[in-house]
Amino acid sequence: xxxxxxxxxxxxxxxxxxxxxxxxxxxxxxxxxxxxxxxxxxxxxxxxxxxxxxxxxxxxxxxxxxxxxxxxxxxxxxxxxxxxxxxxxxxxxxxxxxxxxxxxxxxxxxxxxxxxxxxxxxxxxxxxxxxxxxxxxxxxxxxxxxxxxxxxxxxxxxxxxxxxxxxxxxxxxxxxxxxxxxxxxxxxxxxxxxxxxxxxxxxxxxxxxxxxxxxxxxxxxxxxxxxxxxxxxxxxxxxxxxxxxxxxxxxxxxxxxxxxxxxxxxxxxxxxxxxxxxxxxxxxxxxxxxxxxxxxxxxxxxxxxxxxxxxxxxxxxxxxxxxxxxxxxxxxxxxxxx
Ligand code: NAI
Ligand code: MG
Numbered sequence: 001x002x003x004x005x006x007x008x009x010x011x012x013x014x015x016x017x018x019x020x021x022x023x024x025x026x027x028x029x030x031x032x033x034x035x036x037x038x039x040x041x042x043x044x045x046x047x048x049x050x051x052x053x054x055x056x057x058x059x060x061x062x063x064x065x066x067x068x069x070x071x072x073x074x075x076x077x078x079x080x081x082x083x084x085x086x087x088x089x090x091x092x093x094x095x096x097x098x099x100x101x102x103x104x105x106x107x108x109x110x111x112x113x114x115x116x117x118x119x120x121x122x123x124x125x126x127x128x129x130x131x132x133x134x135x136x137x138x139x140x141x142x143x144x145x146x147x148x149x150x151x152x153x154x155x156x157x158x159x160x161x162x163x164x165x166x167x168x169x170x171x172x173x174x175x176x177x178x179x180x181x182x183x184x185x186x187x188x189x190x191x192x193x194x195x196x197x198x199x200x201x202x203x204x205x206x207x208x209x210x211x212x213x214x215x216x217x218x219x220x221x222x223x224x225x226x227x228x229x230x231x232x233x234x235x236x237x238x239x240x241x242x243x244x245x246x247x248x249x250x251x252x253x254x255x256x257x258x259x260x261x262x263x264x265x266x267x268x269x270x271x272x273x274x275x276x277x278x279x280x281x282x283x284x285x286x287x288x289x290x291x292x293x294x295x296x297x298x299x300x301x302x303x304x305x306x307x308x309x310x311x312x313x314x315x316x317x318x319x320x321x322x323x324x325x326x327x328x329x330x331x332x333x334x335x336x337x338x
Pocket of ligand 1: 013017068069070071072082246247262263264265266267268269270271276277278279280281319
């Protein structure tokens with residue numbers, strides 16, 4: 001039988017790229033039986049809730065989801081739905097791999113996997129304002145939380161993955177020189193974990209700002225990175241930039257009880273509805289999902305076809321300097337997979 005999985009088309013370019021990915025997976029012989037659910041602004045409009053019960057129930061039941069981007073308005077009353085989903089399902093590990101898919105860009109042979117702690121740090125968003133005189137919002141305060149248990153869990157996940165996949169080195173990224181408690185505890189705990197893996201894999205650590213510079217100067221020195229929530233969010237977009245942009249970067253949110261796969265990018269309102277979005281990031285996320293359920297063979301076939309479509313057929317969307325539409329890319333992939 002097929003594997004039941006929740007499918008959330010999402011907002012902005014979400015429905016366009018989701019449609020393309022579903023068609024491509026069908027051509028591959030998709031093992032998934034999709035349970036389509038509304039989420040994000042689409043759900044807020046029709047159900048009055050961006051994360052409706054039907055959606056949460058579906059993910060709880062299937063423990064597996066492919067999610068299009070969800071719009072979170074800046075400011076306003078909405079808490080990020082992405083953050084809510086991660087918290088609801090305890091998805092503590094966010095894996096964001098990037099590799100060079102289109103040669104001839106700024107960098108060659110990039111193959112970096114970033115693990116981001118997904119539930120703690122500054123993204124707990126324990127925020128409030130303090131009034132001074134007649135200004136009720138004269139001061140903004142935000143507390144970050146890192147726990148030893150949470151730091152150990154993400155570090156173990158990253159080291160375990162790195163060893164299992166034959167990687168050479170794990171770099172722990174932090175800002176322990178300034179945030180001595182918040183990221184000092186993360187560094188200390190991750191180093192403890194690293195010492196247990198000493199015989200199996202090398203490790204080092206970097207301060208986040210220096211790491212950001214090194215990623216531009218000499219990205220090939222990095223292999224696997226493990227870091228806290230905010231730094232991971234920022235560095236993973238930077239990583240996407242090293243390989244051609246957000247259209248190329250998939251992500252997996254993994255916890256003991258569920259896993260949600262998505263693109264790193266957002267709903268791209270500037271190009272939504274034009275049929276020109278790159279569905280590749282979501283397709284690669286579907287590839288990670290296939291690996292997660294033990295279908296490495298299918299994931300490999302996707303990767304092979306992607307290479308042929310991008311570099312032999314030269315079917316590339318605009319973000320990669322090409323002229324292809326979302327549908328052109330899907331058609332080219334389907335042709336190569338059949
Ligand atoms: P964004 O990632 O949506 O867009 C940034 C830039 O990259 C835009 O110029 C966009 O056109 C381009 N881009 C993104 N994905 C692309 C694709 N597949 N193909 C071609 N070009 C692409 O980031 P932005 O504008 O900051 O956020 C828009 C909305 O998305 C916000 O509401 C934000 O909260 C939400 N968001 C949701 C995420 C999620 O659901 N996981 C992640 C990041 C942002
Ligand atoms: Mg982000």
